[in-house]
Amino acid sequence: MAIFHPVRHTQAAIFCGARCPRTRKASFIMAKEFVKELTSQAEDFSQWYIDVILKTQMADYSCVRGCMNIRPYGYALWENIRDAMDKRFKATGHVNAYFPLFMPESFLKKEAEHVEGFAPEVPWVTHVGNEPLTERLAIRPTSETIICAAYAEWIQSYRDLPVLINQWANVVRWEKRTRLFLRTSEFLWQEGHTAHRTEDEAREETMKMLEVYRECCETELAMPVMCGRKTEKEKFAGAVETYSIEALLKDGNALQAGTSHFLGQNFAKPFGIKFLDEDNTEKFVWQTSWGVSTRLVGGVVMTHGDDSGLIMPPRIAPTQVVIIPVFKDDSKTLVLEEAARICAELEAIGVRVKCDAREEFRPGYKYNEWEMKGVPLRVEIGPKDIEKGHVVMVRRLDREKAFVPRAELSVRIPEALARLQKDLLEAARKRQVEQTTEVATLDELAEALEKKRGFFWAGWDGSAETEAAVKERTKASIRNIPFEGSEPTAGMLDLVSGKPAKHRVLFARAY
RNA sequence: CGGGGCGUAGCGCAGUUGGCUAGCGCGUCGGCUUUGGGAGCCGAAGGCCGUGAGUUCGAGUCUCACCGCCCCGACCA
Numbered sequence: 001m002a003i004f005h006p007v008r009h010t011q012a013a014i015f016c017g018a019r020c021p022r023t024r025k026a027s028f029i030m031a032k033e034f035v036k037e038l039t040s041q042a043e044d045f046s047q048w049y050i051d052v053i054l055k056t057q058m059a060d061y062s063c064v065r066g067c068m069n070i071r072p073y074g075y076a077l078w079e080n081i082r083d084a085m086d087k088r089f090k091a092t093g094h095v096n097a098y099f100p101l102f103m104p105e106s107f108l109k110k111e112a113e114h115v116e117g118f119a120p121e122v123p124w125v126t127h128v129g130n131e132p133l134t135e136r137l138a139i140r141p142t143s144e145t146i147i148c149a150a151y152a153e154w155i156q157s158y159r160d161l162p163v164l165i166n167q168w169a170n171v172v173r174w175e176k177r178t179r180l181f182l183r184t185s186e187f188l189w190q191e192g193h194t195a196h197r198t199e200d201e202a203r204e205e206t207m208k209m210l211e212v213y214r215e216c217c218e219t220e221l222a223m224p225v226m227c228g229r230k231t232e233k234e235k236f237a238g239a240v241e242t243y244s245i246e247a248l249l250k251d252g253n254a255l256q257a258g259t260s261h262f263l264g265q266n267f268a269k270p271f272g273i274k275f276l277d278e279d280n281t282e283k284f285v286w287q288t289s290w291g292v293s294t295r296l297v298g299g300v301v302m303t304h305g306d307d308s309g310l311i312m313p314p315r316i317a318p319t320q321v322v323i324i325p326v327f328k329d330d331s332k333t334l335v336l337e338e339a340a341r342i343c344a345e346l347e348a349i350g351v352r353v354k355c356d357a358r359e360e361f362r363p364g365y366k367y368n369e370w371e372m373k374g375v376p377l378r379v380e381i382g383p384k385d386i387e388k389g390h391v392v393m394v395r396r397l398d399r400e401k402a403f404v405p406r407a408e409l410s411v412r413i414p415e416a417l418a419r420l421q422k423d424l425l426e427a428a429r430k431r432q433v434e435q436t437t438e439v440a441t442l443d444e445l446a447e448a449l450e451k452k453r454g455f456f457w458a459g460w461d462g463s464a465e466t467e468a469a470v471k472e473r474t475k476a477s478i479r480n481i482p483f484e485g486s487e488p489t490a491g492m493l494d495l496v497s498g499k500p501a502k503h504r505v506l507f508a509r510a511y
Numbered sequence: 512c513g514g515g516g517c518g519u520a521g522c523g524c525a526g527u528u529g530g531c532u533a534g535c536g537c538g539u540c541g542g543c544u545u546u547g548g549g550a551g552c553c554g555a556a557g558g559c560c561g562u563g564a565g566u567u568c569g570a571g572u573c574u575c576a577c578c579g580c581c582c583c584g585a586c587c588a
Binding site: 061065182187259292295326361363368369392 | 512545546547548549550579580581582585586587588
């Protein structure tokens with residue numbers, strides 16, 4: 001049966017390409033590494049993050065600078081995140097489509113402001129073979145322009161609206177400094193691009209999708225986020241307004257986990273996306289765009305992981321339950337057959353389960369390995385358990401151990417998964433609250449940041465000068481102006497200028 | 512793109528004032544014994560010492576250049 005050897009580990013190092021002259025070292029990957037070799041989070045959180053991703057084989061460095069190979073385990077997590085999001089997009093009336101990877105330079109230039117935002121990071125295709133192209137092509141950093149060009153042709157009448165299209169794609173932004181999943185030169189994402197008849201409708205869409213992101217992050221990734229509006233300085237260059245969800249990771253750094261833009265008519269005008277309205281006058285559409293990326297994978301890792309490795313939220317875990325059969329020669333058949341039955345039984349009720357029947361490793365090794373990979377639940381089954389008619393069930397989060405009667409498995413496992421999902425979200429929420437503090441002055445903020453990172457509420461007069469001063473002194477930025485709690489309290493002052501605060505905003509250092 | 516560090520087996524490293532056939536641990540492969548929290552023994556394979564030039568009778572070791580990686584800063588979904 002396939003489930004007897006579901007775990008095919010790479011036994012030897014693999015060379016990712018025949019020739020990789022630029023980064024020979026980086027192209028080699030290790031198969032079996034262990035938790036004891038993970039850097040602890042307290043010692044060096046960044047190193048822990050790199051270690052855990054490489055050693056759980058979520059991803060590794062590719063031959064191309066700043067790019068990564070997303071390996072099957074990491075990709076499986078991304079697929080689950082993607083599917084959870086996609087389901088929600090469909091449920092809110094969106095459809096998927098696909099647009100070209102290449103952007104003619106003239107298109108890109110039509111919306112000058114947003115081009116400026118990306119210009120330094122855009123790679124260009126200039127030749128085909130040895131022939132220079134008449135017009136060079138940008139490799140998409142985002143697809144507003146090419147999609148708007150299509151919309152201009154597709155939209156004629158108010159009856160064609162709204163257009164609610166999403167695209168799953170790769171994009172390229174040639175970053176100077178990269179980090180696995182959080183910032184790579186090429187990454188995977190989704191970009192929704194919608195066109196509406198009225199401003200109100202477009203604004204509503206912008207908010208609706210931000211809320212979809214928030215709900216999905218909390219329900220599926222067990223990652224609590226702060227929703228709010230970006231400041232003028234931090235917003236997408238082509239947008240009228242940018243809204244974001246901001247997560248707070250275990251090291252106290254903020255992560256912009258998703259954005260939703262109200263584009264107004266900034267693209268509609270240069271691209272001529274016009275429609276004939278009911279009143280027989282020609283009008284420009286109102287647009288939105290919104291996206292989340294493979295960055296969410298990094299967010300999940302840094303929201304839940306601990307010194308033993310990853311902790312996967314059950315709802316998106318590639319494997320939710322791993323069965324470890326424990327046997328000696330005389331009990332081998334008995335145990336393996338029982339393990340196979342349990343595996344089949346759980347599979348039948350929709351649990352993503354693997355049975356690790358490899359004989360070259362002992363149980364203890366497997367416990368550590370699957371814990372490192374963050375599998376939410378482990379089921380141990382040996383001759384003693386079979387005799388007593390139960391199995392041993394262990395939670396990844398706290399190694400809480402339970403003896404579960406064999407007959408109750410198909411009820412208790414889904415229950416345990418649901419409870420773990422809830423506990424992870426609660427733990428993350430609690431941590432976020434603990435890592436959020438209020439400061440009144442820049443000195444206070446700087447001092448607080450010396451001790452521990454996190455979210456910091458402070459008064460802001462709305463000036464770019466304050467943002468710059470805070471950035472200069474503390475490297476923190478305004479993550480957003482939250483929808484809740486951003487009313488300044490009575491007498492609240494800007495933390496730099498001392499002028500009356502317009503908003504109460506969230507500062508943090510961010511990835 | 513500036514400052515610092517580093518490139519020796521898949522990974523982590525040692526390699527003396529230049530000197531014999533370049534080593535150790537882990538991992539990998541084969542065999543035996545094992546299996547409820549990282550097993551043990553025996554055997555084997557595995558190297559353009561980052562690349563190129565130079566100094567030298569002789570370079571992993573010294574010189575220069577280049578490439579790459581990591582860390583810290585400026586820029587970013």
